Amino acid sequence: IPVAVLISGRGSNMTALIEACREESFPARIALVLSNEPAAAGLATAASAGLRTASLDHRPFGRDREAHEREIDALLREAGAQAVCLAGYMRRLTPFLVGAWSGRMLNIHPSLLPSFPGLHTHERALAAGVRIHGCTVHLVTEGVDEGPILGQAAVPVLAGDDAATLGARVLAQEHRLYPAVLARHLRPDAEQAGSDGAAALRCF
Numbered sequence: 346i347p348v349a350v351l352i353s354g355r356g357s358n359m360t361a362l363i364e365a366c367r368e369e370s371f372p373a374r375i376a377l378v379l380s381n382e383p384a385a386a387g388l389a390t391a392a393s394a395g396l397r398t399a400s401l402d403h404r405p406f407g408r409d410r411e412a413h414e415r416e417i418d419a420l421l422r423e424a425g426a427q428a429v430c431l432a433g434y435m436r437r438l439t440p441f442l443v444g445a446w447s448g449r450m451l452n453i454h455p456s457l458l459p460s461f462p463g464l465h466t467h468e469r470a471l472a473a474g475v476r477i478h479g480c481t482v483h484l485v486t487e488g489v490d491e492g493p494i495l496g497q498a499a500v501p502v503l504a505g506d507d508a509a510t511l512g513a514r515v516l517a518q519e520h521r522l523y524p525a526v527l528a529r530h531l532r533p534d535a536e537q538a539g540s541d542g543a544a545a546l547r548c549f
């Protein structure tokens with residue numbers, strides 16, 4: 346099943362999806378990696394993995410977010426994508442793109458939603474004193490980080506953690522969770538093979 350990945354930066358979740366797609370039994374194939382940031386490091390990673398890439402800088406579109414999204418949508422369709430994974434895509438979406446991909450656009454967020462939507466989730470989790478933190482894969486809807494939850498993985502907050510150590514612990518789970526949830530979303534009836542996703546799957 347052809348899937349597009351939208352990024353803005355380093356693309357470590359994208360890399361986790363690329364690696365998952367190397368497995369014969371994984372239901373997705375990456376048809377396109379698209380970034381709104383021409384300098385995104387993830388674009389080079391994707392290109393060196395032999396994937397089709399595109400960059401579509403949002404800046405020339407000024408305030409016309411929808412015009413930018415119409416071009417994104419055209420590229421997604423041209424690539425034959427049937428689903429879209431946001432993986433560190435740092436632009437808020439308008440109802441146009443959300444509506445066009447309703448039920449077929451996933452996002453990964455570095456907190457246990459509905460706690461800590463938005464930015465700086467690890468700092469805010471530490472400030473709140475939570476003992477359990479984690480990540481969420483959800484369907485994208487118009488409200489930022491508000492769509493139906495498809496899967497979560499939890500990590501402990503340890504004494505002495507700062508945002509970097511906690512964030513790294515969460516990120517390791519993101520990389521396991523996203524492919525596992527994507528596979529289940531694309532093939533809900535298939536048995537998910539492998540034990541590597543077990544820690545993440547536990548929190549489905």
Ligand code: GRF
Nearest residue numbers: 355356357358433453454455
């Ligand atoms: C991840 O923490 C993801 O949860 C959030 O943005 C970050 C992207 O990191 N949405 P990467 O580009 O996948 O490395």
